[in-house]
Amino acid sequence: MQLEVLGVGGAGCRIADAIRAAEPAEHSFLTDVTVFDTDEAALNRTVVPESHCVQYGPAGDGGLEGDLERGLTLGQESADDLLERRDRDAPTADAVLVAVGLGGATGGGTAPALVAALQQRADVPVSVLATLPADREFDATAATSGSGPGRRKRNQTAADETPPRPNAATNAVATLERLDGIASAIICFDNEAWLRPGETLADARDRCNRELATRVEAVFAAGERSDGAVAQTVIDASDVRRIVGDQSAIVTLGYDEQAVETGGSRFGLGLFSSSPDVETSEAVSAIETVVRKGIRGKLTLECDPETAARGLLVVGGPPVWLNRQAIAGGRQTLESALDGAGVLGGDAPRPDGESVFAGVVLAGVESDRLAALRAAAERPPEP
Ligand SMILES: Nc1nc2c(ncn2[C@@H]2O[C@H](COP(=O)(O)OP(=O)(O)OP(=O)(O)O)[C@@H](O)[C@H]2O)c(=O)[nH]1
Ligand SMILES: [Mg+2]
Numbered sequence: 001m002q003l004e005v006l007g008v009g010g011a012g013c014r015i016a017d018a019i020r021a022a023e024p025a026e027h028s029f030l031t032d033v034t035v036f037d038t039d040e041a042a043l044n045r046t047v048v049p050e051s052h053c054v055q056y057g058p059a060g061d062g063g064l065e066g067d068l069e070r071g072l073t074l075g076q077e078s079a080d081d082l083l084e085r086r087d088r089d090a091p092t093a094d095a096v097l098v099a100v101g102l103g104g105a106t107g108g109g110t111a112p113a114l115v116a117a118l119q120q121r122a123d124v125p126v127s128v129l130a131t132l133p134a135d136r137e138f139d140a141t142a143a144t145s146g147s148g149p150g151r152r153k154r155n156q157t158a159a160d161e162t163p164p165r166p167n168a169a170t171n172a173v174a175t176l177e178r179l180d181g182i183a184s185a186i187i188c189f190d191n192e193a194w195l196r197p198g199e200t201l202a203d204a205r206d207r208c209n210r211e212l213a214t215r216v217e218a219v220f221a222a223g224e225r226s227d228g229a230v231a232q233t234v235i236d237a238s239d240v241r242r243i244v245g246d247q248s249a250i251v252t253l254g255y256d257e258q259a260v261e262t263g264g265s266r267f268g269l270g271l272f273s274s275s276p277d278v279e280t281s282e283a284v285s286a287i288e289t290v291v292r293k294g295i296r297g298k299l300t301l302e303c304d305p306e307t308a309a310r311g312l313l314v315v316g317g318p319p320v321w322l323n324r325q326a327i328a329g330g331r332q333t334l335e336s337a338l339d340g341a342g343v344l345g346g347d348a349p350r351p352d353g354e355s356v357f358a359g360v361v362l363a364g365v366e367s368d369r370l371a372a373l374r375a376a377a378e379r380p381p382e383p
Helices: 009-022 040-044 068-084 106-121 140-144 168-179 201-220 237-244 280-296 324-337 368-378
Strands: 003-008 030-037 053-055 095-101 126-132 185-190 249-259 310-317 342-349 355-363
Touching: 003 009, 003 106, 009 030, 009 040, 009 095, 009 106, 009 126, 009 201, 030 040, 040 053, 068 106, 068 168, 095 106, 095 201, 095 237, 106 126, 106 168, 126 168, 126 201, 126 368, 168 368, 201 249, 201 310, 201 355, 237 310, 237 342, 237 355, 249 280, 280 310, 280 324, 280 355, 310 324, 324 342
Parallel strands: 003 030, 003 095, 030 053, 095 126, 126 185, 185 249, 310 342
Antiparallel strands: 249 355, 310 355
């Protein structure tokens, strides 16, 4: 399907940037990418062309520094204007994805008004791609506990331990509540689960954004033709629409890939690249493995797959590796993991691909992490 991506605030802009960078030349799936931030310096660090970078709100660098009320007011004032500033000549998309980091003020403040304005204008689903803040950003005990993240280093003073975004949980929960009923779906990426012990968000963010972009591409680019290769079972925009729904479902993405032998390159001449021999058993085993890990491995938001209301499976890779029976089997695996909930599946041939991959969408999930953030938001701030 063809996707328009809008990034808002620091995280949103960097994630939009990463999705743009992950778009393979031979199967484009992005109609347009525009980034919006109050923070001019952050905007300038993206590699999105200047014509697609929009600074708004108070002039200068630094953003709104977590003041969500200010962000919400600014969002309401600016949403229509921001939409006007997109490229008018861009082709029409099948869906819009608004990327945002929950926990701050610019992205979290603007996203509700921006999504509402888009829903009024466009006839296509408008979903949000949202990061959830990590505990160490707002909880000093998480940042300094001996067991793990951000243990106090020598020479580090108490002041260094002040969480960088003390309002992150409260802001994230407030924005999620506002998006409920407005966004078609809310795809979550939980920073807490993706940051390594001791790592700061600044250290981890590029890796996290690449991981997220890979998953977005696996799922949303599935239906796009790649060098003339046609899928056996095409996943089109209406399939994705059916799975993510239009009721602000919480969505999580799974993914796994396995490098495979693609012939040709081993001999450097490409002589065998069009028809390498692939053992059926090898292809079946590769697909079974990536599907299992795509469902049971690390999700963008941890949850029990059984809680999902709907699911989608995309199996991709070099066409000779896409064994039809194994893909059908993968769909059944997803169906049983979801306890019989509605599942769609398809394949994404990638003639130039060097791996077999599975992209998984679980929609309408329940997650303990969201409950934990709500509880953290209700705790009174530390004195
Ligand atoms: N995965 C990921 N998360 C990020 C990134 N940058 C920030 N975050 C998360 O997003 C939250 C909000 O941060 P920003 O996006 O920088 O905030 P903002 O929207 O610019 O808002 P203000 O700076 O307060 O005006 C943070 O609390 C982090 O949890 C990023 O590049 N990747
Ligand atoms: Mg910012």
